[in-house]
Amino acid sequence: MSHSQKAALFNKNETKVNWHDKALWFVREKRDTAAHKIKGWEYLRELASGIKANVLSNLDNYLVQFEQNAKQNGIIVHWASNAEEHNLIVHKILAKNNAKKVVKSKSMLTEECHLNPYLEAKGIEVVDTDLGEYIVQIAKEPPSHIVLPAIHKTKEEVDELFQEHLGTTPSNGNPEYLTNEARKHLREKFIEADVAITGVNFAVAETGGFVVCTNEGNADMGAHLAKVHIACMGIEKIIPKEEHLGVFLRLLARSATGQPITTYSSHFNKPVPGKELHIVIVDNGRTDQLSREDFRSSLHCIRCGACMNTCPIYRRSGGHSYDATIPGPIGSILSPGKDLKKHSSLPFASTLCGSCTNVCPVKINIHEQLYKWRQIVTKDVKQPLVKKSILKIVGIVLSKPKLYNLAGKSARFVLKYAPRFMVYSNINTWGKARELPEVKNQNFDDWYKVKRKNNG
């Protein structure tokens, strides 16, 4: 199914779409308020973009430096070329430790590698401990947003899920009650867990340490209780020096939710004596993206989700309509690099308004890359006949003024005199869920000529 077809499904519930749209726009507004409080915000974005550009141009050396320093600090480093290798490595560590129960904090990488189903098939219990991720896990759905995984669920839906899975009493979706019930349940899971898996927000080449950011404290609850901690990171998470964290931590939470910083920004450098700390460094298509000059900077992404919150398409189509681990504008420039055919409709899920580019804390030119993917998609992937013919006809009409005038006149005539069922038929997508404007007799050209004449 294409993005627009899936978006149509999401749009069946109008109340929900309107809520989704407004809720995310509210987050965007909070981002603005937080950003405007910071002196030198635009300079911060430039710095972040510049640091990331340097990282990509020296990535191999930074990774080696990181590995060396991490090893010196007693961290065990693994490398995985793809999702299969990543899952295999994680499972090996679990098997070696005889682990049956795993708690996981948010990691888009492990989503991308489909780690959960892989481990579950091997009889290992994996519990997602971020509340939003826990909700989508028990709903058997993927996250629909990278920062707000369950933003597509109403509180009443969460209430029902919790009744079924946690045995809660019906509360009409009381967020305090439901959060507290989840807290109790997840505390048990933290206590029982053999191994904790976390993502990595930033890995520092200079020190061999890494930083994990959460608001709930779930990454730390898992990592400090279990005897083994596995942190999984994409190769692009590297930054050169610890002082660069000052730049990125100032940008991340403000861009994501409008908070000045996440509640917990935990700096892991050494394992506790007697415990194991592993890092799995994963490529899984990232070096392919590195090779594409036009799309390389998509690897700057720090996964804040600001481009999703601001996107008029994302807000009204929902994350699941993208059918990709990373939805929204950034996902639409990352996913075609992974599977052009499967994700060929994503670069078109945009108005090219450029709002994503304007809010991106690491200045990825997202809308320009969307446009560039469109050029590739239309060349390499078969386009529907209707779309192709319409664009051809429009091309001809626009290049011939007389034909254009005639087309305009006919359209105005039809809109004015044709019966409603014809104008608002399925063919006219502009008539869906909205009234077309009142038709005037003149076009701009005629109106202008008359005006000129009257004014002498």
Add this chain to the structure above:
Amino acid sequence: MGRAAILKSIQENKPALVPLPKIDLNSFDEIVDLLETFKSNVKLVGGDVIELASINDLDTKINDVYPNAKKIVAQTSASNLGTISIAKDTDPHSLEIIDLAIVKGEFGVTENGAVWISEEQFPVRVLPFITNDLVIVLSKADLCDTMHSAYKKIANRQRSFGLFLSGPSKTADIEQCLVIGAQGAMSLTIVLV
């Protein structure tokens, strides 16, 4: 397994070296009231602030705020409220029952209300997360303006584990309604001395 292949692929695909930008701290220079800004940002992130005239009032104040706390770990000599003592070899799971932890903050960051705390102040890493409530005792003199200054302050530390902690654990994952107290501490009180 993948190491050689990944590094080779990066070498083949990376662009020509782009210089690493220098951070010009002058761009962020601002005159701010460190104490007042810090206090208002702690409140913004859901924490409470108490200012003490004398450190001797610490325990009385904590008793006022957390009258029901029984199982208390106090990691500062300024407090005598501790009922459970912990050491490096304490099983972290045993801290599940802790009502209140009192730890010393190294310094606060005014721009975001965060406090740097590290393993040096709590021998068991899970303590500030697993405790039901958390008190951080911080000297008013130990405040810095931005995260840039903060990283200068910790540049020469013993690196094992530490964190910037800003407010109590929270979530808005159910319909964007902010709920304080997700998986970590339910409340945070910063006592400024």
